[in-house]
Amino acid sequence: MQEQESRTTAYTTLAAGTDFRHEIELKRSRFITVLRRTATEEAAKDLVSGLRREFHDARHHCSAFVLGPDRDVQRSNDDGEPSGTAGTPMLEALVKRETTPGVTDLSDVSAVVVRYFGGILLGAGGLVRAYSESVSAALERAPLVRRCRLRICESSVPHAAAGRLENDLRAAGFVMAETGYGAQDTILRLAIPDEPADIAAATDRVLSLTAGKATLRPGGTEWIDVPLP
Structure with missing residues (x-):
């Protein structure tokens, strides 16, 4: 079983x-x-x-x-x-x-x-x-941390724009998972509570920060360390 x-x-x-x-x-x-x-x-x-x-x-x-x-x-x-x-x-x-x-x-x-x-x-x-x-x-x-099972959502952006977008997302309070890299793009990975409203809010924020040029692709869930408040 x-x-x-x-x-x-x-x-x-x-x-x-x-x-x-x-x-x-x-x-x-x-x-x-x-x-x-x-x-x-x-x-x-x-x-x-x-x-x-x-x-x-x-x-x-x-x-x-x-x-x-x-x-x-x-x-x-x-x-x-x-x-x-x-x-x-x-x-x-x-x-x-x-x-x-x-x-x-x-x-x-x-x-x-x-x-x-x-x-x-x-x-x-x-x-x-x-x-x-x-x-x-x-x-x-x-030193203690919260270990949270979060939905990983990816956003592919040009390498030149990735650093600023990541900083803006962190400043907005989003938890970032390990970044990936492609030939043309940087793959930013956001760790988001696995709730439709949270994923929708993150998607709207990425759209706003990139003037509609990037969005989020929901993936699987992972255990992520989150600093304690």
Whole structure:
């Protein structure tokens, strides 16, 4: 049976690029949190493997991740800490993170907390708080974006006119996808909410900006990163 496509059209995730790291210290134990945007379980496991090599002398490399637009893949690992004191609170910090007031939609994010034991036992409650706060503190500082499924519409314009049109469209608040290039024309690609009214409004704007010389051709949908307001 063919898997149904998700009905989710937007969620929040980490900005693409390098890992985000944050460290706290509690009773001489160091908790180094590393966040990475990951789209698959394999990528999440690669993060753990890489940090085991980098921090090879640390006692614990606890992990949690939530994946998919519907957040239907959720895993955690205590990595030697008492059961339920590390991975579970880390996962809860990801899943219950409010990205806007009342909205918990963070996904495609992996968190690993590397712990260097400082010689003072924290107890079960102390460990839960430490791992939860470590991930929460990192998320407070991490760069986030909206990941939106948008309709891609193309407009072909002469190379000489493309730069100005693109700037005008960006200034008007349109999200631009990756530009394409032909022999004679530049192919500007707009990422637009998949609603007839939004597509019609974008078409009218392109017609207006080009004095009727260019229009939009609706294509398929793609997941696009959109900066948070």
